[in-house]
Amino acid sequence: MVTAIAHLNRAGYSRAVDTTSSRAPSAPRTRLAPVLFALSIAARLAWTYLVPNGANFVDLHVYVGGAGALDHPGTLYSYVYADQTPDFPLPFTYPPFAAVVFYPLHLLPFGLVAFFWQVGIVAALYGVVSLSLRLLGRANARTAMLWTAAGIWTEPLRSTFDYGQINVLLVLAVLYAVYSSRWWVSGLLVGLAAGVKLTPAVSGLYFLGVRRFGAAAFSAVVFAATVAVSIVVVGGQGRYYFTDLLGDAGRIGPIGTSFNQSVRGAISRILGHDAGYGPVVVAILLVAAVLAVLAWRAVDGGTDRLAGIVIVQLFGLLLSPISWTHHWVWLIPLMIWLLHGPLRERRGARILGWGWLVLTLIGLPWLLSFAQPTIWEISRPWYLAWAGLIYPVATLATLTWMAATGRGSGRYRPPSPDPSR
Numbered sequence: 001m002v003t004a005i006a007h008l009n010r011a012g013y014s015r016a017v018d019t020t021s022s023r024a025p026s027a028p029r030t031r032l033a034p035v036l037f038a039l040s041i042a043a044r045l046a047w048t049y050l051v052p053n054g055a056n057f058v059d060l061h062v063y064v065g066g067a068g069a070l071d072h073p074g075t076l077y078s079y080v081y082a083d084q085t086p087d088f089p090l091p092f093t094y095p096p097f098a099a100v101v102f103y104p105l106h107l108l109p110f111g112l113v114a115f116f117w118q119v120g121i122v123a124a125l126y127g128v129v130s131l132s133l134r135l136l137g138r139a140n141a142r143t144a145m146l147w148t149a150a151g152i153w154t155e156p157l158r159s160t161f162d163y164g165q166i167n168v169l170l171v172l173a174v175l176y177a178v179y180s181s182r183w184w185v186s187g188l189l190v191g192l193a194a195g196v197k198l199t200p201a202v203s204g205l206y207f208l209g210v211r212r213f214g215a216a217a218f219s220a221v222v223f224a225a226t227v228a229v230s231i232v233v234v235g236g237q238g239r240y241y242f243t244d245l246l247g248d249a250g251r252i253g254p255i256g257t258s259f260n261q262s263v264r265g266a267i268s269r270i271l272g273h274d275a276g277y278g279p280v281v282v283a284i285l286l287v288a289a290v291l292a293v294l295a296w297r298a299v300d301g302g303t304d305r306l307a308g309i310v311i312v313q314l315f316g317l318l319l320s321p322i323s324w325t326h327h328w329v330w331l332i333p334l335m336i337w338l339l340h341g342p343l344r345e346r347r348g349a350r351i352l353g354w355g356w357l358v359l360t361l362i363g364l365p366w367l368l369s370f371a372q373p374t375i376w377e378i379s380r381p382w383y384l385a386w387a388g389l390i391y392p393v394a395t396l397a398t399l400t401w402m403a404a405t406g407r408g409s410g411r412y413r414p415p416s417p418d419p420s421r
Helices: 001-010 028-050 058-071 095-107 110-135 141-151 155-163 167-179 183-196 199-209 215-234 236-245 261-272 278-298 306-318 327-340 349-362 366-369 382-387 390-406
Strands: none
Touching: 028 110, 028 141, 028 261, 058 095, 058 155, 095 215, 095 236, 095 366, 110 141, 110 155, 110 167, 110 327, 141 215, 141 327, 155 167, 155 327, 155 349, 155 366, 167 183, 167 199, 167 278, 167 306, 167 327, 183 199, 183 215, 199 215, 199 306, 215 236, 236 349, 261 278, 261 349, 261 390, 278 306, 278 390, 306 390, 327 390, 349 366, 349 390, 366 382, 366 390
16 A cells, blocks of 8 residues: 555656546556555454454543543542553543543443444544645545555554544544634634644644634634533533643653653653753754744745644644654644645655655554553663654654755645635
8 A cells, every 4th residue: 555655646646636527537556545445444443353452442441431420520530440551540631521522422332432433533534634635635535545544554543543542533623624714613623622632722823823813713712612511511620620630741641651752751761750841841842843933934834734734733742741652643644745745846755754654654652662661660771762752853854854845945825625716
């Protein structure tokens, strides 16, 4: 499937695809796309159910169990799931609105929920890929199938399947918010996504950057509404989350584990203790902020919407105290932009695009996890600590390339997905 994507990039998209036609041209090898798509899904399900420890769904257990705690007022944030994680009993760390949203799931058999959750992840990933291509004016079903088939086996998606995470659905919501021209749709999607998990809230920076002030304001209003609804339903536990728990990174998980690919996590592993937002971390984040702004201006993030939102989300991943590998689903749209976007013929685009794909298929943070003493011990041998910089360093290199290469490329206006335009 990876070879098919490469061939498609070289042959099938050397010219713009007419998205108004139902018979868009495709490279010969993409005829196998539906077969590869089906085989990849079947292999993922087989891995889950036939391989020992193929998936533990620990985060899905937390979603469902935490939601069920609403039946016992005052217990939401004292709930923990420890059946499969004795060294780290997993608490419910999400906003209270998430428990309200997930509540119906605890009424169903967990096995049924887990199966359809996996199907939903695949469907959401296909939606993420399709929207990414559409934002570039290059919508093509077979291309989307190939990218989905490959994306299933990248590290962000592997951990998403293993843990039963929700990040792909949140990425899909944000991408559709970017795609939609209706301010209320965009604001509604981002506000609801942030109400379920706080990480999508960084998307507000994108709305401000493209001067979509109505969408930015409405997303804040919707988020505030989720807070109000959850406080009404959950009561004191809702207030407790926003007054006492918010910002407590230690409760979310171990800062130093290799699975945390934020700047704070990476520097903590090198220093041997939680670096917090000390001088080194702040200095790197300031550099990242400058590079993000320069990259935005160089590629015209206001016009190239996929590049714009990817830049904002990459900065958010670096900034967050904890960015688990399953938070890095945004690497899929990044790779699509690098290999199918307006700068795909520029020197370095293919190196970065294929480099990210190989890196995520290998899953270096996952490999490093086998060498770390425990998830709680931050200090480790220097070579393991420095290897754990991989995602932040690769992200800074990508932003630097975008800032340097995009400059002088001219104003790019991707074909409109609306045939009437």
